[in-house]
Amino acid sequence: MATTQRYFLELAYDGTKYHGWQVQQNAVSVQELLNKALSTLLRQPIETTGCGRTDTGVHAKEYFAHLDVELPDDDAENANQKFALQGVRGLNALLPHDVAIKNIIPVHPEAHARFDATLRSYEYHIHFEKNPFLNGYSWLLRDRPNLELMNEAATIIMEYSDFSCFSKSNTQVKTNNCKIVKAVWEQTEKGIVFKISADRFLRNMVRAIVGTLLSVGKGEMPPEGIRDIIQSKNRSKAGTSVPACGLYLTEVKYSYLAPPAP
Known part of the structure; x- marks a missing residue:
């Protein structure tokens, strides 16, 4: 036995x-x-x-x-x-x-x-100067986007819950609703990083959000344009998914697991 x-x-x-x-x-x-x-x-x-x-x-x-x-x-x-x-x-x-x-x-x-996971967090890293030590671990972007505009659009995203527009089609999920509790761009020593936390994520969701926010940062659409994209529930309305190399799952929380000691 x-x-x-x-x-x-x-x-x-x-x-x-x-x-x-x-x-x-x-x-x-x-x-x-x-x-x-x-x-x-x-x-x-x-x-x-x-x-x-x-x-x-x-x-x-x-x-x-x-x-x-x-x-x-x-x-x-x-x-x-x-x-x-x-x-x-x-x-x-x-x-x-x-x-x-x-x-x-x-x-x-x-x-x-x-x-049982109650929260998941991701980061997406972008750098602007060629660096062999970041190759494969951050996305090299030629032009610097406007962080202020992207953060304005990121704040708008947090007002919504149905993110069908940022999901791959034909996924086997019962709902496309997610509760985003954090979405912010930050300056780093070598570039910028997008940090996002939610109770759950859809397939390809973070990379699609980053691509859409970069469209705002490049001046291709105003921050308020993100509302039309989300309300459309249409993936083709959102931006192109960014490469996988810059994306990291950084944290997963459970109610019954104590956080590690500092």
Whole structure:
């Protein structure tokens, strides 16, 4: 007999070489590598469930996945403690350098990495001068957009909840409603960064929002024009999606997980 224990894995990854998080039939994904490493370490078939999809080339500074592990009844407590304490080192030894396990957290049996997340945050990075050390990790843009106008438009976006205009078509979701609680552009030492937080995101949503806001920043439309785009619920009305290289998932929150100590 065995006891089933559910765990959350906290990880980070450089998405450059991967076709996103989710397992793909003919391409390498982060989830595929993680499932193989876990199955090897634990000597049993393991399937993980992630907190959400990330597209090809998108990075994650913080990502959560859950998994169930069968522990022997006669030594379940020790096996649980051993995996929680030593599993980080074991998994990192099996995974490539661009995928890192940060923490293993025992959770209650119904805990769900995707459905229980209360907040997700992304950043999109842009730089303006050629820099080989930013290649693949930030988008090189030739002309500087107007940050004030883009922030005016970003504030307007937060007034709405239906973001059909920023979603890929034919996605299998019940609703296109999201509650955005933060959307702001900030100046950085090497360029600019867009920061956005919401309870959930649609596929391709952040990259479509960034592309649309850049149209405002370039003077192609006024900030108020964002209202017509959102109200149209038509993806073709919004701006072009920006490249994946500048996008990072930076934070995922759960009500029952304490934030890390400073």
